[in-house]
Amino acid sequence: MNIYVALLKGINVGGKNIIKMAELKKVFETIGLYEVKTYIQSGNVLFKSNEDEDALRNKIEDEIEAVFGFYVEVVLRTREELEKIVSTCPFSDKEILEAESSSEAESLYVALLAQVPLKEKIELLDEYSNESNKYRIVGRDIFLLFNDSIRNSKLANKLQKLDVAVTVRNWKTMNKLVALARDMAI
Numbered sequence: 471m472n473i474y475v476a477l478l479k480g481i482n483v484g485g486k487n488i489i490k491m492a493e494l495k496k497v498f499e500t501i502g503l504y505e506v507k508t509y510i511q512s513g514n515v516l517f518k519s520n521e522d523e524d525a526l527r528n529k530i531e532d533e534i535e536a537v538f539g540f541y542v543e544v545v546l547r548t549r550e551e552l553e554k555i556v557s558t559c560p561f562s563d564k565e566i567l568e569a570e571s572s573s574e575a576e577s578l579y580v581a582l583l584a585q586v587p588l589k590e591k592i593e594l595l596d597e598y599s600n601e602s603n604k605y606r607i608v609g610r611d612i613f614l615l616f617n618d619s620i621r622n623s624k625l626a627n628k629l630q631k632l633d634v635a636v637t638v639r640n641w642k643t644m645n646k647l648v649a650l651a652r653d654m655a656i
Contacts, residue, residue, distance in 0.1 A: 471504065471518045473549040473654050475647050476530055477582055478513030478542050479637035487540055489513070494534075501533050509650060513542070514643070516650055527584065543635040545582045549651035555580055556648050559641075560606035561615050568617070575619040576640040579626075581612040584635035591632045598625035614638070 476498075481487045491508040494515060498506040503526075504518040519526060523546050535541045547555070559566075561578065569577035592607060599605055602617040603625040612629070620626045620638070629636050639647075 471520055473516065473518055473651050474523075474526065475547050475549075475552060475651060476513075476515040476517070476526075477545045477547070477637045477639065478515070478534075479545070479635065481513040481542055482511045487538075487542060489534075489538055489542075493537075497533050497537050498530070501529055505654060507650065507654070509647060510643070512639075512643075513637075514639075514647060516647070516654060518654065543584070543637065545584050545635055545637050547582060549648075549655060552644070552648045552651055555608075555611055556644055558608065560608060560613050561604070565604070565615060569615050572617045573619065575616075575621075576642070577616050578641040579614040579616070579620060579638050580641070580644055581614060581626075581629050581636050581638045583610040583612065583632065586610045587632040587634050591634075594631045595625060595628060598623075598628050612636075 481489050491511060494513070495506050495508050498515055498517055506515060506517045508515050527544050527546055530544050531542065559578070566578055586609060595605060603623050604615040605625060606613045614620070614626060616623050626638065629638070
């Protein structure tokens with residue numbers, strides 16, 4: 471049985487798309503997923519399933535919309551995929567330290583995409599990449615490094631131009647999700 475993490479986009483942000491984690495957990499259990507656990511209010515759900523990713527994503531999105539009355543994009547990753555993301559950060563320790571020293575907020579993030587975007591869509595991000603806003607794409611994940619807050623980043627605000635489902639998590643959250651997923655494997 472695979473261990474998955476569902477990363478929901480845009481719930482419990484700015485008073486919109488409010489979903490209590492206990493209710494979200496119940497939705498996942500109702501559709502037949504196993505050992506369901508949530509992590510923080512931003513919509514991270516760990517579970518076990520033998521279903522494939524596309525079927526799971528559609529099932530989860532449909533059930534959330536049916537229960538809560540609004541559509542939420544869901545991006546899925548397996549435990550192994552999360553471990554690979556955390557172990558293969560393309561930014562050097564020096565780059566990360568420099569960004570962290572100039573920022574009062576988190577500096578390192580991962581944008582998780584449902585699919586690999588088209589090359590011409592990726593090229594649209596180049597216009598917003600500079601010394602303060604860097605990105606590296608590895609498969610269907612975009613590593614983001616900010617010298618200033620992500621809130622002030624034009625690069626982060628342009629991720630929707632990729633025309634694929636995308637949700638962003640900070641590096642601390644990514645590491646915690648890996649730890650939780652590993653615990654489920656024991």
